[in-house]
Amino acid sequence: MDRHEPLCQHLNVTTRFLNGEALIAHYDAEATYRLNEVGSFLWEQCLAPVSTAGLTAQLAERFGLAREQAEADTEGFVSELLEDGLLVREPAFAPPGYPRARLSTPLWNDLEKVGISQYVPVNTEVEITNRCNLSCQHCYLAPRGRVVLTGDETRGVIDDLEELGCFILTLTGGEIFLRRDTLDIVRYARDRQFAVELLTNGNYISAETAQELARLGISRVQVSIYSADPEVHDRITRTRGSLERTIAGVKALTERGIKVVAACVVMSINLETHRSVEILAEELGAQPSFAYPVSAKVDGSKETHRLRLDHEQLYQFHSLNRQKVCRTFDRRTDEPPCHAGSAVCFINSNGDVYPCVVFPMSCGNIRRAELKHIWHSSPQLGTFRQVRIKDLRVCGECELLPYCRLCPGLSWLEDGDMLGPSSIHCEMARSNYRVLTGQPTGQ
Numbered sequence: 001m002d003r004h005e006p007l008c009q010h011l012n013v014t015t016r017f018l019n020g021e022a023l024i025a026h027y028d029a030e031a032t033y034r035l036n037e038v039g040s041f042l043w044e045q046c047l048a049p050v051s052t053a054g055l056t057a058q059l060a061e062r063f064g065l066a067r068e069q070a071e072a073d074t075e076g077f078v079s080e081l082l083e084d085g086l087l088v089r090e091p092a093f094a095p096p097g098y099p100r101a102r103l104s105t106p107l108w109n110d111l112e113k114v115g116i117s118q119y120v121p122v123n124t125e126v127e128i129t130n131r132c133n134l135s136c137q138h139c140y141l142a143p144r145g146r147v148v149l150t151g152d153e154t155r156g157v158i159d160d161l162e163e164l165g166c167f168i169l170t171l172t173g174g175e176i177f178l179r180r181d182t183l184d185i186v187r188y189a190r191d192r193q194f195a196v197e198l199l200t201n202g203n204y205i206s207a208e209t210a211q212e213l214a215r216l217g218i219s220r221v222q223v224s225i226y227s228a229d230p231e232v233h234d235r236i237t238r239t240r241g242s243l244e245r246t247i248a249g250v251k252a253l254t255e256r257g258i259k260v261v262a263a264c265v266v267m268s269i270n271l272e273t274h275r276s277v278e279i280l281a282e283e284l285g286a287q288p289s290f291a292y293p294v295s296a297k298v299d300g301s302k303e304t305h306r307l308r309l310d311h312e313q314l315y316q317f318h319s320l321n322r323q324k325v326c327r328t329f330d331r332r333t334d335e336p337p338c339h340a341g342s343a344v345c346f347i348n349s350n351g352d353v354y355p356c357v358v359f360p361m362s363c364g365n366i367r368r369a370e371l372k373h374i375w376h377s378s379p380q381l382g383t384f385r386q387v388r389i390k391d392l393r394v395c396g397e398c399e400l401l402p403y404c405r406l407c408p409g410l411s412w413l414e415d416g417d418m419l420g421p422s423s424i425h426c427e428m429a430r431s432n433y434r435v436l437t438g439q440p441t442g443q
């Protein structure tokens, strides 16, 4: 080992310090690492280029170690981190922009476990505006005038999220690119090592915007496409020409190597053409994804429910897409029902903090208290975090539990009781069961 060679942290990592210990997500290795107190101290010193000899001196001084002991500890630490690609040799380390944080399933599963067990909002969604150029029939936002988080408020939220240990920041709207400072917000978050995802209708993504997003190493952009047929898509968005602009935006992104998910909310009005989105997505170099059910609006209005698939349509959709959307769930009844309010969090453009996007139970407002204070002290969050599946009325003993996604958020929003069943999830579980077993349920 050359003890004087400069070393540095790999750029494509996020480090968060939880209870004094470093938790590192390494996106290229698709793995997480947890360091003890000594390792965390050494890792922090590697933010700027440093040699093994330099680390040895700092370790000896910080922990009062004899030189030989500090040398042995440092060399072992450096060798392991070089082998795993967490540390890199500085001269080879000159990326032109920010490398992309690729969010793999194993990595997300690791982070989710940390989030649920330690109440860390590892994945947080922030609605930076409720303004939108489209007027989608199924939109869950309630009319409440134009509301935006200011740039200062948004940066304050990002600072708090960094401190709370958040890894993945999702920016949503409204349409996020109606704001002039969206790229500045993304840059601010990337400078703080967040993996950033964007939800957008794609209508305002120019070649220049896409180029800057690529340079900023955005993880993923989710763009809504409801059908490859412009008539159907534009009828849903109630905006002529919207599909054409969305497609142009997706092309601008995929041509620059940005990962795009083409998300199709499946409704009665696009059921016939929903599979055309898969073909279109493939042509555009995007990954198709189906989302359902349409939820009530955040103010509880069920006006959107008219768009939901009825019983037979749901069965038809499940049968057609069995491999992609039908599955069973392996759970213990002493587990929390989901990660809302423990591993995930949602902040709307009015500053209200919710356990998740479909669970609009206000737990506080960032205009009246700091997010980190709300996260640690909200009575609503405290109560929900104690809930286990066995505490749920009906669901805890339901025979369809292994076939049900469960959603306390929709139970709360649509059925008025977060501890009770969600009627739409009962419906979906029955259909899922019927497709997977070939049997109708007795329920």
Ligand code: SF4
Pocket (backbone or CB within 6 Å): 337, 338, 339, 340, 344, 355, 356, 357, 358, 359, 405, 406, 407, 408, 409, 410
């Ligand atoms: S199950 Fe429902 S409430 Fe829980 S995180 Fe998922 S969407 Fe939110």
Ligand code: SF4
Pocket (backbone or CB within 6 Å): 394, 395, 396, 398, 399, 400, 401, 404, 405, 406, 407, 420, 421, 422, 423, 425, 426, 427, 429, 430
């Ligand atoms: S939501 Fe309905 S189907 Fe799902 S576990 Fe609860 S009662 Fe059963």
